Each structure stands twice: as C-alpha cells, then as structure tokens.
Amino acid sequence: MEKLLNELSSECQPAYGVECDVAINAQVPENLKRSIPLGLPSIAENDLLRHFTNLSRKNYALSTVFYPLGSCTMKYNPLINERIAGNDAFNNVHPYQPIETMQGVLEVMYELEKDLCEVAGMDTFSLQQAAGAHGEFAGLLVIAEYFKSIKQKRRKIIVPDSAHGTNPASAAFAGFEIVPLKSEPDGSVSLDKLKEVLTPEVAAMMLTVPNTLGIFEKSIDEVSKLVHDNGSLLYYDGANLNAVMGIVRPGDMGFDVMHINLHKTFSTPHGGGGPGSGPIGVKSFLEPFLPVPRVEKKKDKYVLNYKKSKSIGKLKAFFGNFPVILKAYAYVKALGGKGLKNVSEQAVLNANYMLAKFKDKVDVPAGDRCMHEFVLSPKTLLKNDIRTIDIAKRLLDYGYYAPTIYFPLIVDEAIMIEPTETESKETLDKFVNVVNKIILEESCQEPQKLKDAPINAPVRRLNEVEAARKPILKWE
C-alpha cells in the first residue's frame, strides 16, 4: 500500500520553500494568528513525483483496462476534446469578464443546446446542471413549479422498481412522495399496475428507456398516453441515451422533461467525482421554469438572460461545468448526426454480440436480445457459496474493471455489462471468455481463489462491511 504524504513526510527533507513576501503579520489580530505550525508534509520533489506516479499506476482506468460498467457508458474519451478544452482561448476566460468578450463561450453553449434539442426531440435545453442526478433534481423542480403555476396540487412521482436509485432520491429531495411501480420481469412497465397508481396526485412518472435491463419499452406510446391523460408529465432519464441516438427521440415518444449525461453519452470523462454535466431538456411549455441564466441570441450577439420571473432560479455557479460542455460540443461536431446514429448502432451491436456469446452458458433474465447493455444472472450456476461479488473481485485479477453488480435490484446476483461502441471485437471476446471461465470453471474447481480475490491487484479484498459500519474518514 502506498503511504500517505503525511506518512512520507520527513523533517530533514523540506521540498518546498515559501516565503511570504507580504508583510501581513502586523495587520492580523493576535487572536487570529496561527499558534501551531501548518503541518504540511515535507517531501523531496522527486519523492513527491514518484508518490503520485505510483498512485496513478494503481488505478483501474478507462485508459488502462476494459471498463464494462453497466449503466455508466464508459466509452473512449477522445483526446482531441481535452486539447480543445485546454485551448487558452477557453481556458483563460473568466466568468466575470464582460459578456462581449466571451461571445465564443456563449456560442458553444447556444449551439450545444440546439444540437441536444435535435438529438433528443426537445424544444430547449439548460446546460447548468453538474451531473445526472442534479439534472433530475432540476427537472423535478421544473415540474413542481409548473404545477404550482397552474394551481394543481400534485405531490407524487411514480418510479419503477427497475429505475436508477437516483430517481427516487432526486424526487424525494425535490419534495415529492415516491410511488414505486413494480416492473415486469424484463424491467418493462406493466400497464395494469401503472393504471392502479395513476391518481390525480401524480405529478410525473420517471422512466429510463431503454430500461436498466437493456430492453426498449415496447408500450411507451401507451404509457405516455396514460400518463398524459391523467394530467401528469413524463420524465426521461437519459442515462441510456447511448442506445437510441439518431434512431428514436425522447421528445417524440412523449417525454416532457429529460436529462442527458454528457459524461456518458457525449464522451466526456467521468468517475471519481466528476466533473460531469447533466443538461435538462424540456418541451416549450416548461421553458419559463428552467434555471437562469439562459443563453439567448439577440441579432448577432449572445447574451445571458437572468430575468425569468418563473424560473426555478440558479443551481450552479456561473454557467455550469463549461469545459465539460465544451468537450461534448467538440464530440457532437466531430461526429455529426450520422456519426451519432452510428455510435448507438455500434453500441447496441457490441452488447448483442456479447450477449449472444453468453446466453447459452449463463442465465439472461431479460431474453437474448438487448439494446446497449444486458444483465446476467449467474445465480443457478454458483456453488460453494460463491456470489457475484466474488466474480467481480476475480475479474480485477484478470486486469478488468468489474461490471456493475447487484443492479438492477430486480435481478438476483445481477451482473450488468455495457461494452459501449468503442471496444474492439478482440476485447469483447477476451472478456467473455474470462467471465465464462470464472463462472463455469473456477467457481466449481477453485472456489477459494474466488473468495480470496483479488490476488494480483494492488490491494487485496477490502473489508467493505467494516468500511461502511465504522468508516475512518480522516488521517490520524
């Protein structure tokens, strides 16, 4: 285990020297002066460099291993996007600059909003939200504000039990009451059950299409009609948009509000806390409620409009995570409409190719066709008290990041795999072979190896239970 900087620190080896060149001592009142030393670690410059380099080598990252994390769309992040985001013309802009001097920045946002509208079939977008769940929260506030404006008391949000955990969490955070909806075994909506819960108090239903089992919602038209006939709105969780770009649009399916994860579908890096970006798109009747500022074009000039009386207000400093927005813009412009359609087609093809190789060996609860991702349920094959968590840990030994496990909750011992469009056939073949080997051979012949895994990773199996029950949150 790599030591912490504090542990590496040595008094005889100061690596830095900062001398304050401002005479502040005289101006600081006695009671505000620091009485104990700052406690910064002192480490030789070379040791510091080695520390961070060694840490980075312990990473399982998209740039080092295949990362089939279901529902997360871990696709290749084009390096050209980083170069563009690092361009001084964007990098040195300060949000407090006069608007006239940052027209390029506003143009990028304005154009990306338009492009997202085209992809999603929505009327307008707000780019301010910092991530997917932040987008959900914003979208739900917009819905709440809309019903307030038409003086209707609707306090309930329907969330299928196959949904991402963020859906009910965001709805609760926005002040709604959650109505869970039991899904069919393949994760799709049961129209009969939906009718039962569609009461006059329902503000909206949140839906992920395709769903978390990688199945397209066949009765989406009926769902949309039922929800709207009830006077409720339909929210599209865009987590799985990578499956349908250029093929079908949420706006055309009847969705009123949606979010897109730029850090999933639009190739900007994610993981490790971000930064992400979760723009929300709405139909025109909801536009007045979107967060401010709105980017608008007046003649040839771009302006920021803060004066929207019905707006839910501001949700993020300045304009959102602009460099992420910029990278997504670069991605959209590089690929164009045809390219984005090709992305989805290839993502679906890759997932189906893998599923076809698994289906005769491991249970596939949602059938043998999928969209961009699929779920395995190895439960019946596992003996010797081996569980999905052991398979996931063993995959680390083979140099893979583990897929999403135990999600969706409606599948026993779930393993959720999303290859994305940017992986080669060779990579997919190798991974399928390794997973099958672990499930079909190792779990029977060498169960202890799975229980002990990971054996070759930088650290052995971490005690997740102890970490959750008695977390140590700071260095002592």
Add this chain to the structure above:
Amino acid sequence: MNIPQDLLYTKTHEWVKIEGNKVKVGITDFAQHEITDVVHVELPEIGRDVKKEHPAAVIESVKSAFDIYAPVSGKIIETNNKVLGSPELVNSSPYEKGYLFAIEFSNEKELGDLLKADDYKKLI
C-alpha cells in the same frame, strides 16, 4: 434456512410475531442471507402510522438499500434501537436481537393475509 414454525411471514421476507394487540417485525433468515452484511438500519419514529405493504424502515447492506414493508397497518409503538448501533444483529440474530419494530395493529383481519411458515418456505 431457519424458518421458525411459530411465526408468520410476508412475500417481501418480513417475519411477524403476534403478541396480543401488537406484532413484532423483522426480516427473515433468508432475507438477511440474500442482502448480505447489513451496514445501516433506518427505523420508523414511534407513533408513526404505517400502512400494510408500505415502506416502514430501510436496511442498507454492502449490496444496496432495501425498503422494509409494514406487514399490517397500524401504529409503530416500539423500535429496536440496538440495531442502529449494531446493524450486524440483523444478520446474526434475525428473529431475536435483530428484530426491527413493533406495530399496534388497527385491523386484525390483515393478520389473515400473512403466510404460514410452510407457505413461506415454498415461496423461497
């Protein structure tokens, strides 16, 4: 799998013990095994009204978070606060030390909807 004969059960894997006008509620041995190590328990407030088959508590394991449903309607009159500090009791003693809460039931007829031990066994 331990399924005591003298308890009643729900399809959602809660067990129910009738004591006069109240029922004690916890999760079954099968449930604790399935959700694996419990790391956090959220109990209802005493005095809260609960509705049959509606969420009354939350159990979080390293796998995920799970709603625990009220097996019958009524009022929460007792909670086992020991599981807040020692969530592992839900795993080690699901029917005794790891019980979750007690409900003073408002509709005795609902007790008839609960499963007998043998029927629960068939279910799992």
